[in-house]
Amino acid sequence: MSELADEYRLEYFEEEGFERKECPSCGAHFWTRDHGRETCGEPPCEEYGFIENAGFDDEYSLEEMREAFLSYFEDHGHERIEPYPVAANRWRDDVLLTQASIYDFQPLVTSGETPPPANPLTISQPCIRMQDIDNVGKTGRHTMAFEMMAHHAFNTREDAPDEYAYKGEVYWKDETVELCDGFFDSLGVDLDEIIYIEDPWVGGGNAGPAMEVIFRGVELATLVFMSMEQDPDGEYEMKDGNRYSPMDTYIVDTGYGLERWTWVSQGTPTVYEAVYPDMIEFLKDNAELEHTDDEEQLIHRTAKLAGHMDIDEAEDMETARGEIAAELDVDAGELEALMEPLEDIYAIADHCRTLAYMLGDGIVPSNVGTGYLTRMVLRRTKRLCDTVGVDAPLDELVDMQAKRLDYKNRDTIRDIVRTEVEKYRETLERGGRRVEAMAEEYAEKGEPIPVEELIELYDSHGLQPDMVEEIAADAGAAVDVPDDFYSLVAKRHETPEAADEDEDEDERFEDLPETEKLYYDDQQRTQFEAVVLDVFEREESYDVVLDQTMFYPEGGGQPADQGTLSTDDTTVEVEDVQIEDGVILHRTDESPGKGEFVKGQVDGTRRRQLMRHHTATHIVIHAARQVLGEHIRQAGAQKGIESSRIDMRHYARISREDVKRIESLANDIVMDNTAVTQEWPDRHDAEAEHGFDLYQGGIPPGEQIRLIHVDDDVQACGGTHVARTGDIGAIKVLNTERVQDGVERITFAAGDAAIQSTQRKEDALYEAADVLDVSPADVPETAERFFEEWKGRGKEIEDLKEQLAAARAGGGGGGEEVDIGETTAVIDRIDADMGELRATANALVEEGKIAVLGSGESGAQFVVAVPDDSGVNAGEVVGELASRVGGGGGGPPDFAQGGGPNVADLDAALEDAPDVLRQVQDA
RNA sequence: GGGCCCAUAGCUCAGUGGUAGAGUGCCUCCUUUGCAAGGAGGAUGCCCAGGGUUCGAAUCCCUGUGGGUCCA
Incomplete structure (x- = not known):
């Protein structure tokens, strides 16, 4: 880390008379104009100095x-x-939520x-950091949602190759610090109070020098100078243990927490009161929370010390609270009772x-991805409301x-909530019912509910251990929640690492030029001429590369075109088309020959069906948007x-009514016959x-993107489309299903396929009507009547x-009667089903007789019943008899x-x- | 994207390969006519669908459908 020390020796610091110091408390190096200053100024080395000031x-x-x-x-x-x-995750697939302004510009x-x-x-970017969730409310300064105000500059080195989308230096470290100072100055801050702590930054494969900007005990900004990338041979080793080397681009990445700045400007005890004063008033009022003047005083004094309450850094909540109580000379229990609500x-x-950010930006709660995070936050919020007694509806x-x-x-948003x-x-x-039943069971046995059950309740039924504890207590059952509960749950999810299949990058195409895509010029054409640049042999086919092509390669959910390539001598079938690094590969059954001039068909x-379906896809989602919501x-x-x-993404099931409306709207657009x-x-x-x-369908790279307009709908899309919506002919929704919670699937057909699928459905209906011998319209009613009658007959039988x-x-209808000891046994063969045999056996037993009944109706079957x-x-009798017909049997003794x-x-x-019966009786 | 759990009477759920059950609600009657009252009797069911294993499947296996839940 010392290697980076030179990085902080800025001309600006020199000119402004800054001094580099080392904090005697934590050892951090920092820069300040105040030559009398000793510590770095950040908690725990120093307390907040701006509260009520x-x-x-x-x-x-x-x-x-x-x-x-x-x-x-x-x-x-x-x-x-x-x-x-x-x-x-709307523009990058490596993260779920925006956690910093720089995320907007990655990768x-x-x-x-x-x-x-x-x-x-410059930007003020809303961010969400789930990892702070346990600190929120307790430390007085952590929020899960915040806005990161920032200024960014993107630079490339003078000697960098020409391939970058921006060139030269906009500004770097000195100007960044000067701008930061300048902003403080514009708010009337005495610059002697500003401290810049050296704190190198590492993240996401990049690194660089960075500084925390401290004012009156609180970190107000972070200035990051992203300039290195991970490199095993790099000259710098950073705090994550990896080596890094300088890269061609270097980027000013700053973050100024809007909430902190607002807070410091007001000097309220916590950030929350500065940021959401109205809402906190409302909540306090709703929960009927009132404080005496003395209590208010205590709350303010606690706030100043609250910097110590950080779940990550403090040993645990109780210890931290105990320390604060000791320092304020009050009882820890009383402090807790006052502070917790x-x-x-x-x-x-x-x-x-x-939640407002998440739902406002269109996240739909679900069991996956951002939807799951949203659901977790919502449930946690609901629990907090219940705990503290806020009864206003969450929506x-x-x-x-x-x-x-x-x-x-x-x-x-309200509807979703x-x-x-x-x-x-x-x-x-x-879950409550389940726990109650379980608790009663264990209470009877006098055992505590085992950890295994607790894990099951949480993992499969979503019940927090503390909730289980509460419910179980009512039933008188003990619960022992281990400290490492959540790691036990995690253990349950551990699976052997799946060997990731590394796709072998084909390097054969590197020297070939990108294929010219004719299919965008005129999407209706199907014929073209081209030159075969190269042919690669595969196991049972060939990859043909042309200088230009009309063939659409598989992509964006649209399957590849098929067709033929013809020379004067031969015609080859194109079975599949793929694209790799801009080079389009035509997979053919024979080689047309390298250097040949070919006609493509x-x-x-x-292709027409694919185009109809592609445009129809845009129309259906557009229609669904109007019916189900934005x-x-x-x-x-x-x-x-x-x-x-x-x-x-949708938060409810799509009803039959919804489907009809979507279908109608979609076909309205088709009938309008507007240009695509x-x-x-x-x-x-x-x-x-x-x-x-x-x-909607993924993020294309490049400086220009292709947009497709259908009606009012606009989407970035690389697929091929019909010229006018009328070309689609018709759109028919075939089916809807829920793929996972929060994700609904609509299957539909367009054009010829729409007609055919409708005909198939009608065929089924007509056939059913024919069988029932009624008109199609009467099928539902008749089917119901038949079903009811069928059930009635079953009962009657x-x-x-x-x-x-x-x-x-x-x-005594037939059957051999023999005496077995003092009991009469009836032995009979009735070729009937099991139910009838059982009924007969029961009737015989009623009369005090042993019943041994056989049936040859479906295989050989026996029922033996005894008084x-x-x-x-x-059971033994049946076992013996059954073995004689090559099977087995059993059951209760009677x-x-x-x-x-x-x-x-x-x-x-x-x-x-009879012999078997006597044997068994003797035994 | 992955893991786990569930589907049985209108509702809530038992049922670990051998005759489908309980509580509640429903119907009838009796007793009472005030607080989710008491008593007697009755009807409840394609045990989610399809396939497999088995002499035999609500039960075991596979597939599908519908729902729940945890994790990244």
């Missing part, structure tokens, strides 16, 4: 502070950029492949804001924040010839105009069988069944029955 000239609200920051940097040459969604801008939207730029309320306010609380954040989809709360209530109710019927977003799609399917158009705008312009909803059995037993105290074990495949031996077995 606001640090700036004026108090700022959240909105005012954001504006002050953005306009300061605008005035200093930065362009203001609109924030990105909190769901970072394509930071790597230099795509230019930034502006350079330098307040902490819950702070957390509720924060969590509601988190109202979330709406308060959504309104403040100016989201337009507030009705949907209500649905989720209801689902959670049902889960708890179900795409299978037009197949949150509808594609979660996957697959086009086909016969049918296509799209998966979309494409354009290739600059990606940043497109994003600015249409937002990230463009990227059961009834008659019993009567028959009773009659047979009473009337009490006959001294015969029915009623046994069995059989075997050899019907021919049935009569012989029955003849032996």
Whole structure:
């Protein structure tokens, strides 16, 4: 780390008279103008110095502070950029949530492949950090949702190759620190109080020098100078133990926590009171929380020390609280009773804001991905509300924040929250019953509920151990929750690492030029001419590379085209088409010959169906959006010839009514016969105009992206489309299903396939109508009547069988009667089903007789029933008889069944029955 | 994307390969006519669907459908 020390010797520090010092308490190196200063100024080395001692000239609200920051940097040459969604997985697949402003520009801008939207730029980016969840409310400074205000500059080295999307240096370390100082100065801060702590940064494969900016005990900004990348041979070893070397791009990545700045400007005891004063008032009032003046005093004094409460750093909550209580000379229990409800309320306010961001940006709760995180936050919030006694509906609380954040989809947000709360209530109710039953069982045995059961309850039924404890206590059962409970759960999920199949990159195509894509020029054409650049032999086929092609390679959920390539001498079949690094490979059955001039013919019927389905996909999702809500977003799609399917994020099942409306809307668009158009705008312009909803089917790279317009719908898409919506002919929804919670799949057919699928369904209906001998319209009613009658007859038959059995037993209808000891046994062959045999046997037993009945109806079967105290074990008898027909049997001692495949031996077995009975009785 | 759990009477659920059950609700009657009252009797069911194993499957195995839950 010492190797980086030179990185902090800035000319700006020199000119401004800064001094480099080492903190005697924690050992950190820091820069300050105040030559008398000793410690680094950050907790735990120092306490907060701004509480009830606001640090700036004026108090700022959240909105005012954001504006002050953005306009300061605008005035200093930065362009203001609109924030990105909190769901970072909308433009990158390596993370779920936006955790910092730099996430907006990873990976394509930071790597230099795509230019930034502006350079330098300033932004206030909403972020969510789930890892802070346990600290929220308790430390007074942690929030799960926050805005990271930032200024970024993207630079490349003078000697870097020409391949980067931006060139040269905008500004670097000195200017960054100067701007930071300048912003403090603009708020009226005495610059002697600002401390810059050296704290090298590592993350996501990059690293660089960085500084924490401290003012009155609180970290207000982080200035990161991203300039290195991971490299086993690198000259710098960083704190993560890896080696790093300098890279061609170097980027100014700063973060100024909007909430912290707002807080410091007001000097309130906690950040929460500065950021959501109205909501906290509301919650306190709703939970009927009131404090005396003395208690208020104590709360304020606690707040100043609360920096020590950090779940990660402090040993545990209780210890930290104990220390604070000792320092304030109050009872730890009393302090806890006073602070805990307040902490819950702070957390509720924060969590509601988190939910507003998540749901406002269109995340749908689910059991996967961001949807799962959203569900976790929502349930946690609901629990906190119940604990502290807030009885206002959760959707109202979330709406308060959504309104403040100016989201337009507030009705949907409320609807989702209500649905989720209801689902959670049902889960708890179900779980509660389960725990009650289990608790009673263990209470009876006088044992505690074992850990295995606890893990099962949590993992499969979503019940927190403390909730189980609570419910079980009512039933008088003890619960022993181990400290490492959650790691035990984690252990249960451990699976042997699946060997990841590394795709062997084909390097044969590296020297070939990118194939010219003719299919975008005119999507309706199916013929073209080209030159064969190369042919590669595969196991049972050939990969043909052309200079240009009309063949569409598999991509974006659209299957590849098929067709032929012809020379003067031969015609080869194109069976599959793939694209690798811009080179399109035509997989053929024969080689057309390298250097040949070929005529290509795409299978037009197949392509037309694919185009219909692709355009129809856009139309269906557009229609679904109008019917189900603006949150509808594609979660996957697959086009086909016969049918296509799209998966979309939605929080409820799609009803039959919804389907009908979607279908009608989709066909309205078809019948309008509007033009389907494409354009290739600059990606940043497109994003600015249409937002990230463009990227329904994935994020294409490059500076220009292809947009497809259908009706009002705009999507980034690389597929082929029909010219006018009328070309689709018709759209028919075939099926809907829930792929996973929060993801609904619609399967549909377009064009010919729509007609055919409708005909197939009608055929089925007509056939059913024919069988029932009624008109199709009467099928449902008739089917119901038949089903009811069928059930009625079943009951009647059961009834008659019993009567028959009773009659047979009473009337001595055939069958051999033998005396077995003091009991009479009836041995008979009745070729009937098991039910009838059983009924007859029961009737005989009623009369005090042993019944040995055989049937040859389906295989050889026996029923043996005996009255009490006959001294015969029915199971043994059946076992013996069944073995004679090649099978087995068994059952309780008074009623046994069995059989075997050899019907021919049935009569012989029955003849032996009296002997068997006597043997068994003697035994 | 992966793991685990569940599907039986209208509802809530027992049922570990051998005659489908309980509580509750429902119907009838009796007793009472005030607090989710008491007593007697009765009806409840394609045990989610399809395949397999077995003499025999609600039960074991596979596939599907519908739901729940945990993790990244």
